[in-house]
Amino acid sequence: MSKRKFSVVNQPLRKIDAMSLALGKPSYVGDLKPADALVIKMLGSPHAHARITSIDVSAAEAMPGVKAVLHHGNVPRIVHTTAGQGYPEPSPYDTFMFDNKVRFVGDRVAAVAAESEKIAKAALKAIRVEYEVLEPVFRIQDAMKDGAPVIHDEPEAKAVIPVPYDKDRNMAAKVDMEIGDFERGMAEADETIDYPFYNHYAQHCPIEPHVSMAWLDREDRIIITTSTQVPFHCRRIVAQTLGIPVQRIRVIKPRIGGGFGAKQEIILEDVVAMMALRTRRPVYWEYTREEEFVAARTRHPMLMRLRMGAKRDGTITAVGLDATSNTGWNGSQGLTVVCNSGSKMLPLYKCDHIHFLGMAVYTNLPAGGAYRGYGATQSAFAYESAMDEMAEKIGMDPLEFRSRNHIRSGDTSPVFRALGEGREGVDQAITSCELARCIKAGAKAIGWRKRKPHTEKTGRYRRGIGMACLMQGSAIPEIDMGAATLKMNEDGSFNLLMGATDLGTGSDTVLAQIAAEQLGTRLDKIIVYSSDTDMTPFDVGAYASSTTYLSGQAVLDVARKVRKQILQVGADMLDCSVRELTIADGVVMRKDGSEQVTFSEIALHSMYSANQFQIGDISSKIVHHSPPPFAAHFADVEVDTMTGQVRVIKYVAAADCGTPIHPRLAEGQVEGAVMNGICYALTEEYLFNPQGRMTNGNFGDYKLYTTSDLPEMETILVPSYEKTGPYGAKSIAEIGINGPLPAIANAIYNACGVRLRSGPFTAEKIWRSLQAGGEIPFEEGH
Amino acid sequence: MKEITFTLNGEVRTFRIEPDETLIDLLRRNQLTGTKRGCDTGMCGSCAVIMDGRAVNACILYAFQVEGRTIETIEGVGDFDRPHPLQTALADAGAVQCGFCTPGMVMTAKALLDQQPNATETEIKKHLDGNLCRCTGYVKILDAVIQCAAPGTEEEAS
Amino acid sequence: MNYIDFTIPQTLTEARDALKALGPEGMPVAGSTLHVFLRDEAPKVAVDLRQLGLNRIDAEADGFVVGATATVTDMDEYAAPGWVLDRVACEFVTQPIRNMATIGGSIVRVFPWSDWPVPLLALDAQLVITGDDERTMGSSEFFAVQPFHHLHPGDLLTAVQVPALRTGEGFGYFKERRTSTDFSRCTVAVWLQLAQHKIAAVRVAIGAATPMPRRMPAIESALTGARPGPDAFTQAVQAGLDEARWKGLHGISDDYARHLASVRIVDALTAAWTEAKGNTE
Ligand SMILES: Cc1cc2nc3c(=O)[nH]c(=O)nc-3n(C[C@H](O)[C@H](O)[C@H](O)COP(=O)(O)OP(=O)(O)OC[C@H]3O[C@@H](n4cnc5c(N)ncnc54)[C@H](O)[C@@H]3O)c2cc1C
Ligand code: FES
Numbered sequence A: 001m002s003k004r005k006f007s008v009v010n011q012p013l014r015k016i017d018a019m020s021l022a023l024g025k026p027s028y029v030g031d032l033k034p035a036d037a038l039v040i041k042m043l044g045s046p047h048a049h050a051r052i053t054s055i056d057v058s059a060a061e062a063m064p065g066v067k068a069v070l071h072h073g074n075v076p077r078i079v080h081t082t083a084g085q086g087y088p089e090p091s092p093y094d095t096f097m098f099d100n101k102v103r104f105v106g107d108r109v110a111a112v113a114a115e116s117e118k119i120a121k122a123a124l125k126a127i128r129v130e131y132e133v134l135e136p137v138f139r140i141q142d143a144m145k146d147g148a149p150v151i152h153d154e155p156e157a158k159a160v161i162p163v164p165y166d167k168d169r170n171m172a173a174k175v176d177m178e179i180g181d182f183e184r185g186m187a188e189a190d191e192t193i194d195y196p197f198y199n200h201y202a203q204h205c206p207i208e209p210h211v212s213m214a215w216l217d218r219e220d221r222i223i224i225t226t227s228t229q230v231p232f233h234c235r236r237i238v239a240q241t242l243g244i245p246v247q248r249i250r251v252i253k254p255r256i257g258g259g260f261g262a263k264q265e266i267i268l269e270d271v272v273a274m275m276a277l278r279t280r281r282p283v284y285w286e287y288t289r290e291e292e293f294v295a296a297r298t299r300h301p302m303l304m305r306l307r308m309g310a311k312r313d314g315t316i317t318a319v320g321l322d323a324t325s326n327t328g329w330n331g332s333q334g335l336t337v338v339c340n341s342g343s344k345m346l347p348l349y350k351c352d353h354i355h356f357l358g359m360a361v362y363t364n365l366p367a368g369g370a371y372r373g374y375g376a377t378q379s380a381f382a383y384e385s386a387m388d389e390m391a392e393k394i395g396m397d398p399l400e401f402r403s404r405n406h407i408r409s410g411d412t413s414p415v416f417r418a419l420g421e422g423r424e425g426v427d428q429a430i431t432s433c434e435l436a437r438c439i440k441a442g443a444k445a446i447g448w449r450k451r452k453p454h455t456e457k458t459g460r461y462r463r464g465i466g467m468a469c470l471m472q473g474s475a476i477p478e479i480d481m482g483a484a485t486l487k488m489n490e491d492g493s494f495n496l497l498m499g500a501t502d503l504g505t506g507s508d509t510v511l512a513q514i515a516a517e518q519l520g521t522r523l524d525k526i527i528v529y530s531s532d533t534d535m536t537p538f539d540v541g542a543y544a545s546s547t548t549y550l551s552g553q554a555v556l557d558v559a560r561k562v563r564k565q566i567l568q569v570g571a572d573m574l575d576c577s578v579r580e581l582t583i584a585d586g587v588v589m590r591k592d593g594s595e596q597v598t599f600s601e602i603a604l605h606s607m608y609s610a611n612q613f614q615i616g617d618i619s620s621k622i623v624h625h626s627p628p629p630f631a632a633h634f635a636d637v638e639v640d641t642m643t644g645q646v647r648v649i650k651y652v653a654a655a656d657c658g659t660p661i662h663p664r665l666a667e668g669q670v671e672g673a674v675m676n677g678i679c680y681a682l683t684e685e686y687l688f689n690p691q692g693r694m695t696n697g698n699f700g701d702y703k704l705y706t707t708s709d710l711p712e713m714e715t716i717l718v719p720s721y722e723k724t725g726p727y728g729a730k731s732i733a734e735i736g737i738n739g740p741l742p743a744i745a746n747a748i749y750n751a752c753g754v755r756l757r758s759g760p761f762t763a764e765k766i767w768r769s770l771q772a773g774g775e776i777p778f779e780e781g782h
Numbered sequence B: 001m002k003e004i005t006f007t008l009n010g011e012v013r014t015f016r017i018e019p020d021e022t023l024i025d026l027l028r029r030n031q032l033t034g035t036k037r038g039c040d041t042g043m044c045g046s047c048a049v050i051m052d053g054r055a056v057n058a059c060i061l062y063a064f065q066v067e068g069r070t071i072e073t074i075e076g077v078g079d080f081d082r083p084h085p086l087q088t089a090l091a092d093a094g095a096v097q098c099g100f101c102t103p104g105m106v107m108t109a110k111a112l113l114d115q116q117p118n119a120t121e122t123e124i125k126k127h128l129d130g131n132l133c134r135c136t137g138y139v140k141i142l143d144a145v146i147q148c149a150a151p152g153t154e155e156e157a158s
Numbered sequence C: 001m002n003y004i005d006f007t008i009p010q011t012l013t014e015a016r017d018a019l020k021a022l023g024p025e026g027m028p029v030a031g032s033t034l035h036v037f038l039r040d041e042a043p044k045v046a047v048d049l050r051q052l053g054l055n056r057i058d059a060e061a062d063g064f065v066v067g068a069t070a071t072v073t074d075m076d077e078y079a080a081p082g083w084v085l086d087r088v089a090c091e092f093v094t095q096p097i098r099n100m101a102t103i104g105g106s107i108v109r110v111f112p113w114s115d116w117p118v119p120l121l122a123l124d125a126q127l128v129i130t131g132d133d134e135r136t137m138g139s140s141e142f143f144a145v146q147p148f149h150h151l152h153p154g155d156l157l158t159a160v161q162v163p164a165l166r167t168g169e170g171f172g173y174f175k176e177r178r179t180s181t182d183f184s185r186c187t188v189a190v191w192l193q194l195a196q197h198k199i200a201a202v203r204v205a206i207g208a209a210t211p212m213p214r215r216m217p218a219i220e221s222a223l224t225g226a227r228p229g230p231d232a233f234t235q236a237v238q239a240g241l242d243e244a245r246w247k248g249l250h251g252i253s254d255d256y257a258r259h260l261a262s263v264r265i266v267d268a269l270t271a272a273w274t275e276a277k278g279n280t281e
């Protein structure tokens, strides 16, 4: 529960950039493109796995209007990771700007910069490439076989932190952890289950595809304006990839048209920077939608095996989760995503004996990356489906089974320490958890009490209700750092400069609210600037559900310091002690109300009158906890048993995110994530031809829901107060996407007795399962 | 290069165009960047503009096809001092997250409400079905548009 | 499309003359929404059809005449007794595409997933082609091959004649898809006429689940003269399915395409029958 009354925080104010965006003001990278910018186009590999034996770009270079052609023969060969993570990165170094080998259909072969898109495209056609075609590998199982083709056979590929890495066996990452004695836990159980699950490929589909541009300023520095979630990591990795000092690069992030993790990756920036250097002209590169699907990043598909043991009284005696991800052609975020599959779900239910085995395997398919939910989406499907299956085995209501076992305030879990991000994690006790109330509120909203087993249902159209419980984290403890600068202007307004990266979530607004609340002024007095590596202090960027919790603490801290300075100047001006003063709505006053000075008078005084100094400060914070948000999701579906078509009728998401700093934006995070999760569960999928080429990389064939597909959606925020977070807040952005896959799978089972272990839940799959009496074996998709 | 003439945001304008140039390219190279490109294949609606009162996708409409017609883009719809009621409602409802889909949403919703000021929820859902939004799950967008279509808001709007 | 030039004729004669002069270089353009699927075609000269005044929908004695450049939205919003194409129009793609796409453009080049040929086959629409003289062609003949093969340079499809639904008749339409704006996996349209509680005449058309849209004559003849009802429908459909080749689109199997068709044809028959029953005097 909220413990305090707020005036700016926890208020549904207008998001600070909402109006300019609704007016269509130039805001995004593409809107800021200089008229004389060269256009970049990339030649993509037609083969999934091949060596480039020769490349002839002379005809392309000779074409009028072509200004530069880049390929593996004329750029530095520096191994790096494209994952925008802290340094040293937990992702392996296995990528080059261009390589003499291509590893998926669409891999970089050569880039052209030309006066127009038309010329650039024509130039691509003029490039002659010869390939030695190699045997490709698409499936996890095949990539792990003895004698499988080796995808990263180059000597440079390596892990840069001490973790298992075996490129000769296509193994990009591995983690193995046991708590207690898993086999003993299984032996103690009355009932055990052992099931496979498969999570399929999907893409973030930000409506703005990846886009970057670069030019040289008059000092010959490279200015990169890019749609990124990680401007500082971007600067570091581009410097590394080009072999130039960080000092020579400035990265500017304007407004971002959605990211969801896809833009936590350095995908275009190395090439635009290199092209700017080569051509000394502004250069611009925007992915087509098709390139976005294939060459940007995806959700890591995962094969899972879930084993669980439980007693008939509902005690869970053992949980074992084996998760193997298909990390595609590079190992970006491979280790950490799979770690999260364990660390963000296994603490959810109390259990003494836990085993977790995580692996990431290279294949010749598109690369996985960070995607909202980050591994927890995948394991939530397996774990929460298994919870229902176990509940049925021991004859207990699935809601009751979860309620008995879930973690509560004051509890801890050994998983927190055992599993971190590529290294040991951090011990923590849960200090805020309103999951029980989430379950209660959600169950009421969906009508759980009316729920009947599928065996009692008849007729062509059958309704069913299913649920899932979820947790996530808030930032990466002891690793992530955020910082903020705050300075006061003479009219009592403030500049808040942050490295924190608003990618559309509204974090600029949320962080400004925190500053305004602490300063004692209105939201519209805060001028936010984020993020620009020349102008704003460092921040890891927008990922791991960190911005409100982590960057919020930096903002709160800097606002505290500035508030002190303001009070001190006020005390000087009013000739009293700070203790006699208070602040409200931009005015410093004596507590007895007798005298006051405005923020503007204070700023003017400190700038021009006496003891002049700039009121302002900088703070940086790391966090020592990662308090999980919790959620309970419920789906009400209808299955047409003749066609197998399933329709979501109602979806309820009840979430505990601590204090919602901005309730409407918090709801918006849940609604957007849930909708994305529903599409992932029901329609989104990659189709590949036998050669590994994606055949449905467009919005006509890869289906997202629109307004006319919308089920009834109900979002319930169940506030708690997270005392380690700014004003009681923890995260909300990711968790919502994890629910639909298991909640809908469980609802389908409840409707018609079909158990689905692989997504998406297509009509054909359900129809076939019905024909087969409830279940069909699945194939690892590709 | 040939010339075409059409009414753009209330002004008769003449442009030199390439025969295979799309309307979105024409607009964006003339600094009207509020019309966004999300797919370039008619499948996302971020490029929606209004042609003769109807929402159309500027990425699959050839520039020559607007000869003699009336085109409205987001730049003609409102400004800070005089936003369109839809823009105000979307901003206040929390319906603008990344905002990349928003201009297209505004244009499609405006085309509907100009014609049917009291459009029902079902009609609104149908008319917005060509505008993808990945951030909001549409809930708050619909809230905002439904609110603008509520009987009685017409007078305030003008 | 790669256009090297364009012209915007104001009359049908001008348009036809331009196309005749251009020969294979000329390309009629209506809504232009199909051009996304034609990106690899050789360079052409665009001839805009939308200023020719061919966009009217008129009610005539026994049906409707839909001008070739009437948009899907025009058909969606049109209302008159016996008009059923609004039911097809409202399920077509998205609002902006409905606003742009024309009926002519929707049927001259047919893809497996094309919506419009299916209801036009079931309704036995007539297609009006204006060449040096005007010809009318039945929908079965028109859709028997890729329709643009019927058109010589300078020929244009100018109108579609659609019969009105009359007393004792019903129309059923199903478009099976994952989301409302998806391409169809199975499109079914049924037109059915009752007389003395029996099926006097019936036309069943299917698309998307078959390589090209088509009628299902075996099912039609099995049902003609029969007493309508769930069993009769199911039997006729099961017996008649094999006359078509089934082809799954967008990741579905051929088997499932066939199964979907079997379910949805029965559904469409049931819907048409229900309407026909309610549609008696
Ligand atoms: C995102 C998207 C999704 C789509 N989904 C579907 C779908 O689910 N189902 C479906 O059926 N269609 C779909 N389409 C395809 C398309 O919208 C239709 O085929 C459309 O109806 C074409 O009409 P148009 O007026 O735009 O034709 P145009 O694109 O202008 O022309 C199409 C073709 O017909 C010719 N032509 C046009 N009018 C005439 C005439 N009067 N006489 C002679 N030739 C003529 C043109 O030369 C051209 O070859 C989709 C399109 C898009 C962009
Ligand atoms: S950019 Fe035009 S519809 Fe997507």
Ligand code: FES
Pocket (backbone or CB within 6 Å): A207, A257, A258, A504, B095, B096, B097, B098, B099, B100, B101, B102, B132, B133, B134, B135, B136
């Ligand atoms: S607000 Fe981001 S796509 Fe709609």
